Amino acid sequence: MPRSASRYGLRFVALGYLLVVLIAPLAMVFWRAFDKGGDHLWQSLSDPNTVHAFKLTLIIAAIAVPLNTIFGIICGLAIVRQRFPGAGIVNAIVDLPLAISPVVVGLSLFLLFGRTGWFGPWFQHHGIQMLFALPSMVIATIFVSLPFVAREVVPTLREIGDEQEQAARTLGAGAWTTFWRITLPAIRWAVIYGVVLTTARCLGEYGAVAVVSGHIEGQTETATLRVQDAYENFDLPGAYGISLVLAVISVLVLVAMTLLKPKESSP
Amino acid sequence: MRRSSRRPSEGAQAALSLGFTTAYLSAIVILPIAALVWASRADGVGSFWEVASSPEAVAALKLSLGAALVVAAVNALLGTITAWVLVRDEFHGKQFVNALIDLPFALPTIVAGLTLLALYGPSSPVGISIAFTRTAIVAALLFVTLPFVVRTVQPVLLELDRETEEAARSLGAGELRVFRSIILPNILPGILSGVALAFARAVGEIGALVLISGNLPFKTEVASVFVFNHIQSGDQAGAAAVAVVMLLISFGILLAIGGVRFLATRHERA
Amino acid sequence: MSIQVRNISKRFGDFQALDDVSVEVEGGSLTALLGPSGSGKSTLLRIIAGLEWPDGGDILLAGEDATTVAPQQRGVGFVFQHYAAFKHMTVRDNIAFGLKVRKRPRDEIRARVAELLALVQLEGFGDRYPAQLSGGQRQRMALARALAPEPKVLLLDEPFGALDARVRAELRRWLRRLHDETHTTTVFVTHDQEEAMEVADNVVVMNRGRVEQAATPADLYDAPANEFVMSFVGHATRLGGSWVRPHDLEVVLDADESTREALVERVVNLGFEVRAELVSGEDERFNVQLSRDEADRLELERGQIVFVRLVRETVFG
Numbered sequence: 001m002p003r004s005a006s007r008y009g010l011r012f013v014a015l016g017y018l019l020v021v022l023i024a025p026l027a028m029v030f031w032r033a034f035d036k037g038g039d040h041l042w043q044s045l046s047d048p049n050t051v052h053a054f055k056l057t058l059i060i061a062a063i064a065v066p067l068n069t070i071f072g073i074i075c076g077l078a079i080v081r082q083r084f085p086g087a088g089i090v091n092a093i094v095d096l097p098l099a100i101s102p103v104v105v106g107l108s109l110f111l112l113f114g115r116t117g118w119f120g121p122w123f124q125h126h127g128i129q130m131l132f133a134l135p136s137m138v139i140a141t142i143f144v145s146l147p148f149v150a151r152e153v154v155p156t157l158r159e160i161g162d163e164q165e166q167a168a169r170t171l172g173a174g175a176w177t178t179f180w181r182i183t184l185p186a187i188r189w190a191v192i193y194g195v196v197l198t199t200a201r202c203l204g205e206y207g208a209v210a211v212v213s214g215h216i217e218g219q220t221e222t223a224t225l226r227v228q229d230a231y232e233n234f235d236l237p238g239a240y241g242i243s244l245v246l247a248v249i250s251v252l253v254l255v256a257m258t259l260l261k262p263k264e265s266s267p
Numbered sequence: 268m269r270r271s272s273r274r275p276s277e278g279a280q281a282a283l284s285l286g287f288t289t290a291y292l293s294a295i296v297i298l299p300i301a302a303l304v305w306a307s308r309a310d311g312v313g314s315f316w317e318v319a320s321s322p323e324a325v326a327a328l329k330l331s332l333g334a335a336l337v338v339a340a341v342n343a344l345l346g347t348i349t350a351w352v353l354v355r356d357e358f359h360g361k362q363f364v365n366a367l368i369d370l371p372f373a374l375p376t377i378v379a380g381l382t383l384l385a386l387y388g389p390s391s392p393v394g395i396s397i398a399f400t401r402t403a404i405v406a407a408l409l410f411v412t413l414p415f416v417v418r419t420v421q422p423v424l425l426e427l428d429r430e431t432e433e434a435a436r437s438l439g440a441g442e443l444r445v446f447r448s449i450i451l452p453n454i455l456p457g458i459l460s461g462v463a464l465a466f467a468r469a470v471g472e473i474g475a476l477v478l479i480s481g482n483l484p485f486k487t488e489v490a491s492v493f494v495f496n497h498i499q500s501g502d503q504a505g506a507a508a509v510a511v512v513m514l515l516i517s518f519g520i521l522l523a524i525g526g527v528r529f530l531a532t533r534h535e536r537a
Numbered sequence: 538m539s540i541q542v543r544n545i546s547k548r549f550g551d552f553q554a555l556d557d558v559s560v561e562v563e564g565g566s567l568t569a570l571l572g573p574s575g576s577g578k579s580t581l582l583r584i585i586a587g588l589e590w591p592d593g594g595d596i597l598l599a600g601e602d603a604t605t606v607a608p609q610q611r612g613v614g615f616v617f618q619h620y621a622a623f624k625h626m627t628v629r630d631n632i633a634f635g636l637k638v639r640k641r642p643r644d645e646i647r648a649r650v651a652e653l654l655a656l657v658q659l660e661g662f663g664d665r666y667p668a669q670l671s672g673g674q675r676q677r678m679a680l681a682r683a684l685a686p687e688p689k690v691l692l693l694d695e696p697f698g699a700l701d702a703r704v705r706a707e708l709r710r711w712l713r714r715l716h717d718e719t720h721t722t723t724v725f726v727t728h729d730q731e732e733a734m735e736v737a738d739n740v741v742v743m744n745r746g747r748v749e750q751a752a753t754p755a756d757l758y759d760a761p762a763n764e765f766v767m768s769f770v771g772h773a774t775r776l777g778g779s780w781v782r783p784h785d786l787e788v789v790l791d792a793d794e795s796t797r798e799a800l801v802e803r804v805v806n807l808g809f810e811v812r813a814e815l816v817s818g819e820d821e822r823f824n825v826q827l828s829r830d831e832a833d834r835l836e837l838e839r840g841q842i843v844f845v846r847l848v849r850e851t852v853f854g
Contacts, residue, residue, distance in 0.1 A: 006442075007356060014352040015364065017345050021409050022370055025382040028392075032385050071291050078284040092521060093292050096300075098464070099517040101471025103494045104510045108299035110498065111306045111507065118302055143295050175280055197372070204375030207473035207491070211498055224377045224474070231381060231478055240385075243378040250373040257373065258366040430621035433588050434679075436608045437615040438635035438686060448634070452625045 026247065033244035036237050044238040045245065049218045053226040054245070060134070060209075060222065061202040064141045068198050072149025073191060077183070079150075080157040091154070097146045105143050106211025109136050113212075132214035137222070140208035145201040149194030156190035156262070157183075193260045200253045203246065303514065307507040318508035326485045327493035328512060334401070334489065335469035338408040342465045346416025347458055353417070354424040368418065371411050376474025383407050384479045399480065401487060407475040412468050416461030423457035456531030460524050467520040470513060538599040538612075538689035538722050539564040540585060545594035547580055554580045555591070556746040562739075564599075565720045567713070569737035571727055573769070576743040578726045579694050585724065586692050587611050598690065611690075614683030618695040620675045622667035628654075628678050629663040635686035653681040656715075673704040680712075684721075693725035697732070709736055730770050734758070742766050764853050774823040779850040783826035787846045788813065788835060796844035804837050813837055815845065 033041055044050065075094060079087050097105070113130035114120045123130050130136045164186065168178045184191075206224040213220040215229060223242055230239035307315050318324065353365050371379065383406055387397050397403045427450065435445045473491040480487045488496075490513055497506035540562035547555040555577045562568050570578040583589040585596055587608030595604045603611055623631050632653055636646045654660050657677040667675055676696060683691060696712075697705040713736050716723050727733050733740045734754040741751040742765075750762040761767035764780065773780050789796060799815040802822075811832035813825045825845065827837075835843065 010348055011352050011356055011358065013345070014349040017349065018364065018367065018413075021406075021413055022367055024393075025379060025386055025410060026370065026374075028382040028385045029378065032382075071288070074284050075288045075291070078281070078288045082281040082285060084281070084285060090288060090292065092525070093296055095521060096296055096517070099467040099471070099521050100300075101473060101491050101494075101510075101513050101517070103473050103491045103498075104303065104471065104513050104517075105299065107494060107498060107503075107506055107510050108303040111503070112299050112302040114503075118298075118305075139295065143299065146295060200373045204373075204378075204474075206375065206377045206477075207495070210473075211495065224375050227375075227377045227381060228477060239381060243381050246375050246378050250370070250375070250378075253373040254366060254369055257369050258362075428619075428621060430617045430619065431623055433608070434615060434617065434621040434623075434682075435634065435638075437586055437588070437611075437613060438682070439609045439638040440634075441609060444638060449623060 029240065029243050029247045033237075033240040035240070040237055041241050041244070044235070044241045047238070049221065050223075050226060050238070050242060052218055053221045053223045053242070056134075056137075056221065057203060057223040060138050060141050061199055063138050064145055064202050065195060065198050067142060068146055069149050069191065069195055071146070072151075072153055072194055072198075073184075073187070075150045076153030076157055076187075079154055081162060094147050094150050097144050102140075102144055102205070102207025103211055105140055106208040109140055109143075109208070109212050131212055132216060132220055134220070136212040137209050137220065140212050141202050141205050144205055144208055145198045148197040148201065149191060152190040152194035152197070152262070153187055156187050160186050189260060190262065193257070193262065196253060196256045196260060200250065200257075203249060203253075300514065303507060303510060306503070307511040314504070315508050315511070318505050319512055321505070323484050323488075324490075324493060324505070324509050327488050327490045328509065330401070330404075330488065331470050331490035331513075332516075334404050334408055335466045337405055338412055338469045339462045339466045341409060342412055342416040343458055343462050346413070346461060346465075347420055347454070350417045350420035350424055354421055368414050371413050376411060376472065377477070379410050380407055380475040380478045383410065383475070388479070399483070399487060403479045404476060404487060404489060407479050408469045408472060411472055411475050412465035415465040415468065416458060419461030419464070420454055420457045423454045427453060456527055459527045463520050463524045463527065467517055470516055539597075540690065540722065540724070541595075541597040541600075542581065542585065543595045543597070545581065545584060545591045545596070547577075547584065547589065547591050553746050555584075558594070558743075558746070558748055560741050560748060560751060562722060562724060564722050566738045567716045567723045567725075567736065569725055569727055569733035569740045570743060571730055571733040571740050571770075572743035572749075573728055575745065577746040578728075578743050581743070582692050582694055582724060582726050585690075586613050586615050588615070612688050613690045613692055614686070614688035616676070616679050616683050616691070616693040616696045618698045620667070620672075620679045620699075622675055622679060624667050627664050627666055628659060628670070631667070631678055632681045632685050634682060639686060649685060653685055656684075657681045671704075672700050673708060676700065676708065680715075689722065691721050691723040693723070695726050695728070698727075705732075712736060734770070740770075742769065744769075761851070767851060767853075772824065772826075776817075776821065776823055776847070776850070779847075779852045781823065781847060781850050783812070783824045785847065785849040786823070786825045787848050788825055788827065788831070788837075789844050789846060790835060792844045796846045799843055799845050801837060801839055801841045801843060804832070804839060811837070815843070817845070 075090070078084075079091055110131065111117050112119055113123060113136055115124070120130070128135065164182050165178050168182045173181070204224060205222070206228075209222055210225055210228070213222070213225065215221055215225055217229065221229065223246060227239050227242050227246070230236075230242065349368070353361065353368075383403070385391070386393065387403060387406060389396055397406065431449055432445050435449045440448065471491055473495060476489060476492060477495070480489060480492060484493075490509055494506045494510050494513070497503075497509075540560075542558060542560040542562075545555050545558045546553075558577070558581060560581075570581060572578045580589060584591050587603070587606060591604065595602055597603065598611060623634065626634070629650055632650050633646050636649060641649075650663070654663055657680055659674060659677055659681070662670065662674065662678075667678065670678065680696075693712075697708050700708065709732055712723075712725075725736075734757075737754065739751065740754055740757055742749040742757065744765050750757060750766045752760070757766060757770045761770065767773050767780050772783050774783075775781075792798065797817055799817040801813055802816050803814040805812040805814065809829070811827045811829060813827060813832070814822065815825060816822050827835075837843070
């Protein structure tokens with residue numbers, strides 16, 4: 001019983017919308033990056049500051065992702081398996097980074113670790129530089145990418161229930177064994193999907209890191225910061241070049257997301 | 268009578284995981300936010316209010332909220348249609364299109380902003396030059412918020428009991444009536460929570476806007492850029508004031524989402 | 538309103554759900570479509586309702602071709618196995634839905650809903666939500682909802698399948714009584730032959746997309762058209778080359794030329810009657826149904842050797 005007119009109409013509207021809002025911009029990156037030819041692109045990508053920027057992005061991600069993954073699993077377990085008062089509040093706080101602007105995050109860290117901040121003087125006294133250096137950039141990135149693993153783990157844990165764990169216990173397994181052999185395998189795809197989302201968020205982070213890093217070329221610039229810098233210094237090919245690399249990574253992330261997505265939400 | 272059914276080792280487990288969670292959240296989330304709120308009242312509530320209600324700040328906040336509202340409304344409509352087409356329609360390449368929806372989650376926002384600039388800016392290949400205007404802001408925000416409503420409505424649509432639609436038809440309801448009376452009430456909570464998330468994202472967005480919005484105070488300066496600029500220029504108090512207002516908006520939205528979830532499940536509670 | 542199903546066929550992909558099916562339903566009757574899963578009975582019901590469209594054939598409702606008429610216009614009430622309750626509406630609003638769609642005046646709707654709540658014994662539940670009702674109550678609400686716009690035909694798709702045994706039995710009797718009062722043409726689908734026999738005036742037995750036999754319950758039992766009908770409706774066992782019903786065997790303690798020997802494997806006391814599970818010769822197992830008295834007279838017990846005589850047998854050509 002196809003209601004032809006309305007069905008094609010809706011399809012046209014939806015696909016048209018997606019074409020304009022999503023596909024056109026993506027196509028632009030690829031086009032503009034090769035504007036002055038492949039050699040030029042390679043040159044600007046191998047600029048030492050650019051290479052350093054990519055390295056920095058990866059280092060930050062390499063620290064933030066594992067930490068947030070461990071947190072996500074433990075927090076997920078705490079919320080779902082340990083029925084404690086305030087589980088709802090913890091859940092809400094975990095969701096907070098999704099609702100807060102990255103500049104607000106950056107500013108809070110700035111205020112926390114700045115010269116007149118709560119912890120600023122202590123760190124300064126101990127010779128640890130937080131702002132305009134790696135530590136604050138890492139913390140900022142951890143903040144903004146915090147929720148993803150937890151948000152995947154919580155519903156999965158709820159869905160599978162704790163029967164398997166109870167069975168393991170009746171068979172004599174201790175807490176660690178149960179966790180390692182039963183719980184973790186059961187949630188592994190949710191964790192992996194969460195890790196993919198977390199990684200994407202870390203690689204793409206701009207606002208919070210921009211505030212705390214000070215954009216020091218060659219030192220505290222991540223790839224995303226470098227895009228902005230290149231643009232503002234009229235180095236368009238450079239900007240597009242870095243964007244291209246980031247876009248390619250994003251497409252890979254997208255593929256990973258599609259393949260790993262939990263089944264219930266895919267049509 | 269309920270006795271505590273916890274064995275000692277379980278109690279230790281609980282304490283550990285809870286302790287770790289609390290410590291992590293406090294260090295990463297709670298402390299920084301607290302520092303912000305504290306800093307904004309540093310010179311007293313009066314000066315906070317002064318700064319927050321300065322013409323430039325008000326203009327920036329108004330622009331952010333206005334743009335976010337427009338974007339939320341567009342997403343409510345087009346996001347729902349997109350979700351509908353992805354769930355109920357069949358066509359070649361549907362899986363590909365479905366995967367594409369997540370692109371704004373995967374692509375760094377600065378890259379998004381740059382490409383929108385390329386597409387709709389001065390050297391636009393399609394002849395549309397809207398960069399550094401409010402339209403550009405809305406366009407950029409539409410990109411970054413695209414997945415939200417689509418992804419919250421899809422699972423709800425999938426779970427709909429198709430038989431209730433058939434029941435409605437057998438009772439004489441035409442297609443529009445079936446949508447209005449049977450489908451819409453059930454997907455509305457999904458739409459609303461997607462809209463709330465999109466709104467929150469739109470208010471706070473920075474990466475996609477730094478390049479394309481032009482940052483003209485009173486014209487195209489949004490709240491997030493205001494905060495950004497004022498930090499750069501050393502005006503921490505000004506930045507903090509507006510940041511706190513943005514924070515309050517975020518809290519408000521999270522409460523709204525919780526409220527929507529609560530209301531949505533009210534007929535499931537005995 | 539009479540229903541005529543003429544040469545209906547329907548395929549789903551490679552699966553032939555219905556193959557040239559023809560059925561006559563008399564106006565005012567209560568008919569059961571009986572068969573195992575995959576027999577096509579639900580598909581047929583949905584085609585009558587207009588919820589599916591056939592690949593070939595016609596449906597006539599009250600003599601008029603309704604094959605391509607939308608379900609909204611057919612005047613049929615449909616009840617689903619899993620209730621299909623409008624969970625965001627109260628019981629009252631659920632029942633009123635069909636009337637609101639037809640834009641009946643508010644007073645009329647209120648009165649009719651009250652009438653139906655009383656009919657299905659859900660008075661006082663009007664302002665509750667379906668989630669707050671039990672399965673049986675939800676199904677009664679669904680029935681009231683289907684009946685509200687006074688349909689000319691009532692169609693029920695395994696209406697009691699999701700309910701527990703006692704509720705099922707109650708609702709079965711209730712449906713029969715309702716039909717006796719209203720005489721609305723009713724067709725219901727079931728895989729439970731006991732249900733079909735107990736409730737319906739006529740039973741259409743279906744298997745693998747075809748009609749095996751359409752007859753009254755008595756005729757189906759006593760004069761089955763083929764092996765499938767005989768073994769599906771009531772108990773039957775193969776003995777030698779023929780089919781035998783449990784009560785068509787006589788058990789005696791003395792042998793003669795008409796009897797054969799059998800060993801009592803198990804005696805099952807069903808309360809009002811006794812079922813003896815016997816085995817004869819090389820693993821030929823069969824059941825015999827006896828009254829309490831008969832069983833007592835024979836002093837039936839496990840391990841006993843008895844003799845059985847065929848009183849009646851059926852052979853299919």
